[in-house]
Every structure is written in C-alpha cells, then in structure tokens.
Amino acid sequence: MIVTVTPNPSLDRTAQLSELRRGEVLRASRVRLDPGGKGVNVSRALAAAGSPTVALLPAGGPVGERLADLLAPEGVPVVAVPIAGTTRSNITLVEADGTTTKINEPGPEISPAELAVLEQRTAELAARAEWVVCCGSLPAGVPDDFYAQLGKLARDAGAKVAVDSSGAPLAAALAAGPDLIKPNLDELAELAGRPLTQLGDVVEVCRALVADGVGAVLVSLGARGAVLVDETETRHALGPLVAVRSTVGAGDAALAGFLHAGGTGPRALRAAVAYGTAAVAQEGSRMPAPQDVHPDQVRLLAADPTLTLSGAAA
Template identity: 85%
Template sequence: MIVTLTPNPSLDRTATVPELRRGEVLRASRVRLDPGGKGVNVARALTAAGTPTVALLPAGGTVGERLAALLAPEGVAVVAVPIAGTTRSNITVVEADGTTTKINEPGPEISPAELAALERRAVELAGRDSWLVCCGSLPAGVPDDFYARLTRLAHDAGAKVAVDSSGAPLAAACAGGPDLLKPNLDELTELAGRPLPLLGDVVDFCRELVAGGVGSVLVSLGARGAVLVDAAETHHAAGPLVAVRSTVGAGDAALAGFLHAGGSGPQALRTAVAYGTAAVAQEGSRMPTPQDVHADAVRLFAADPTVNLSGAAA
C-alpha cells in the first residue's frame, strides 16, 4: 500500500496558447481542468498502474469537493480531512513550444486541530510495510518540520517515507531521515546552498545527504533523465527525446514510476525516467498510463561526473 499525503492540494486549470505575451489578451486553444498537487498526481499515476494507493488530503469549500469529484472517475481512493478554508486553484499556461508558466495560489491556512487530524490519519493509513509519500508545499499554519515529524511517526509504525518538497520543508525533512528524497535539480541546488553545475557535484551532495541519514536520493534532471544515489551505488538514466507538451507533474510521475517499480535500485530508476518522459508528452497535468510508458527505451549507465547540467530543465 502507498499513501500519498498532499497538505496543499489544488484544482489545476491549464490553458494552451500559441505564445504568452505580457499585457495582451490571449485566446486559449484548449483548456483542461485537473485535480492537482504533487501527492495527488503521484496517486493518480500509481492507481492507473494498478498499485494500491490512497490519496490523503485536506479539503475545503466547493473547490475541495470538485477536486475529489474529479479523482473519482480515475478510481483514486481519497481520504479527505475537512478544513474550514477553501482548497486552492492554480493556473498553468502552456505555449506551443511546451514552455510552461504556472501561477500557484498560496492555499488555505490550516488550523492546529486540522493539522493534528491530518497527521493522525496519515499515521493510521501508513501501516507496516507501506509507503507514506509526503508531497508538495506546506500551507499557512503548518510548521516547516511537519514532514520530519511525520517521518519519525511513520517509521515508528513500520512504514517507509518518501519526501518530495522544496525550500525550508525539504531542508527540515532531511533531519527526519526519510527513506527517499525526491528533489529536482533546482530544489537540490537550493538545498545545497551552492551551484551544482556537473553531475559529479549532484552525486557528491546526494552522498552528503545519505551520510546524514537520508536513505536514498532520486534527482530529476529534466531532459537529462534522473540520478539515483544510495549508500551502496549510484546510477544515471535518461530517456529518449520527445515532443514536450507540458512539464507539469513530470517529477510526480517519475516518483510514481519509481515507487511502482519497488522504490529502490536501477530498474526502479529506469521506470521513473520512463514515467517522467511519458508525462511531458501529455497535456496539462494528465498523468501517464502504463500504455504511455516505455521503460525499454530508457538508457541506464554509470554516472559520469563530468556531465554538464547547465540548461537542463528541472
């Protein structure tokens, strides 16, 4: 069982335009409305792959109701913790060349009682031999160490924990010793507090994180694939070049693929890259299905420390 926790889910509206021109009135050629939030996306991809998954999230207002309703046709099992605030709505603008611009609302404030209920449900659902996947930003009212605290509680319950976040919550999560950290290149660079221009720099910093108590680190490198670092080995994988329709949710799809394939080792890395590659070929934040994924097209090789990552999309 995999339990995804999304403290700040969203309703995502994606508009496709020929070109984004500041200060002008634009007409969208297509508009999609999707359930959003990193953990929600992971749950969607896992459910489509047939992996038993529960999406845990706070839900408030008509937007929260609509979010849950959109997940129902995809068969995603949802556990919603009611909140007084209204679930946020996000806007994504995708240009003809695949360039993506996102406007994310901050989300509702979570009260201490609502946060306690969310934490309690997470620990109840994430039992022995399961994964608790903590994803995304934290809304107002949630302390930066929320994921670190949840990691310790989940470990006490016998579960493994993956964290995919950024900024202060990601930095604080490392202290909890998660089994898997899933940043992209920009997020890892911010966490390091120094430039990471080469693949060798990325691997070295990941090894620092593992030495500090993180089980393994899966880093999305955009068009350059992903790298996996754990205490025993390091691998780099890259997929074929595809026409990019939207980068929204590509990292979430990669995390779903990694967990679907067992959550460790080089073959799980190949599957992660295959899912991420399939995701960028989808419109909006649509998650790939197994029919979209081609792991046999992903190359797996030893990490070359001299590979220059400049210009790689995160």
C-alpha cells in the same frame, strides 16, 4: 499500499496558448481541468499503473469537493480532512513550444486542530502502508518540520518514508532520516546552498545526504534524465527525446514510477525516467497510463561527473 500526503492540494486549470504575450488579451486553444498537488499526482499515476494507493489531503469549499470528484473516475481513493478554508486553484499556461508558466495560489491556512487530524489520519493509514509519501509545499499554519513529524509517525507505524518537497520543509525533513527524497536539480541546489552545474556536483551532494542518514536520493534532471544515489551505488538514467507538451507533474510521475517499480535499484530508476518522459508528452497535468510508458527505451549509464546540466528542473 502507498499513501500520499498532500497538505496543499489544488485544482489545476491548464490553458494552451500559441504564445504568451504580457499585457495582451489572449485566447486559449484548449483548456483542461485536473486534480493537482504533488502527492495527488503521484497517487493518480500509481492508480493508473494498478498500484494500491490512497491520497490523504485537506479539502475545503467547493474546490475541495470538485477535487475529490475528479479523482474518483481515476480510481484514486481519497481520505479528505475537512478544513474551514478553501482548497486552492492553480493556473498553468502552456505555449506551442512547450514553455510552461505556472501561477500557484498560496493555499488556505490550516488550523492546529485540522493539522492534528491530518497527522492522526497519516498514522492510521501508515499502519497498513508500505510507503508514506510526503509531497509538495506547506500552506500557512503548517510548521516547516511537518514532514519530519509525519516521517516519525510513519516510521513508528512500520512504513517507509519518501519526501518530495523543497526549501525549508525539505531541509527540516532530513533530520528524520527519510528512506527517499526526490528533489529536482533546482531544489537540490537550494538544499546544497550552491549552484550544481555538473553531474559530479549533484552526485557529491547526494552522497553527503546519504552519509547523513537519508536512505536514497532520486534527482530528476529534466531532459538529462535522473540520477539515483544510495548506500551501494550511483546510477544515471536517460530517456528518449520526446516532444514536450507540458512539464507539469513530470517529477511526480517519475516518483510514482520509481515506487511502482519497487522503490529501489536500477529497475526503479529506469521506471522513474520512463514515467517522467511519458508525462511531458501529456497535456496539462495528465498522468501517463501504462501504455504510455516505455522503460525499455531508457538507458542506464555510469554517472559522468563532467556532464553539464542546465534547465533540468522537473
């Protein structure tokens, strides 16, 4: 079983527009409502693929109830920790050419007592899980080292730990030696404290992270695919070009594909890129179904250190 922990889930409303023009009244051609949050998306993609999963999350107010309601038809079991605040709502604006603009609310403040329950539920679920996946931003009231704390709890219970976050929470999580981290290019550059303009720069940073105790680093590179660095090898995978309908959740789908395919090695890397590629062809933050995913169309390559990277966040 794969347990996802999403401290700051959301209800995602996606509007399709012909063009985003500031200061004007715009009419959406289509609107879609999806359960959101990085870990929630990972569980959605895993459930669609038939992998046992549980989504652990704080939920408050009518939005929190609606979030759980939307996950039920997708076959995602939810363990909700009640909170006094209201779960956030996010807005995504997608233009005809695939350009995506996101407006994310900060989320509710979580009290120390609510946070303690979230930690307790994590430890309980980790005792029967293969992976605990810590995902997304942290709301107010949650310390930066929260994912490091959850990682220790999960490890003590016998589970492997993956972290998909950014900024201070990701940097703090490294101290616990997670088995896997999944940044995108921008997040890895922030972690490194410098621009990463070529694939060689990415590989150099990933190898340093592995040397410091991270089990493996899976970096999503948008249209440039993904790179996987662990103790034994460095691999680059590239998917086919597809028409981009929305980039929201593509990195989450890639992580789900990686874990679904075993969570290690070339086969998992190929699945990660196949899932990420399938996700950008979906509307809103819809996760791909198995029939949308084509690992046989993904090429495994040697990592070319001179490959130029740009616009590769996912």
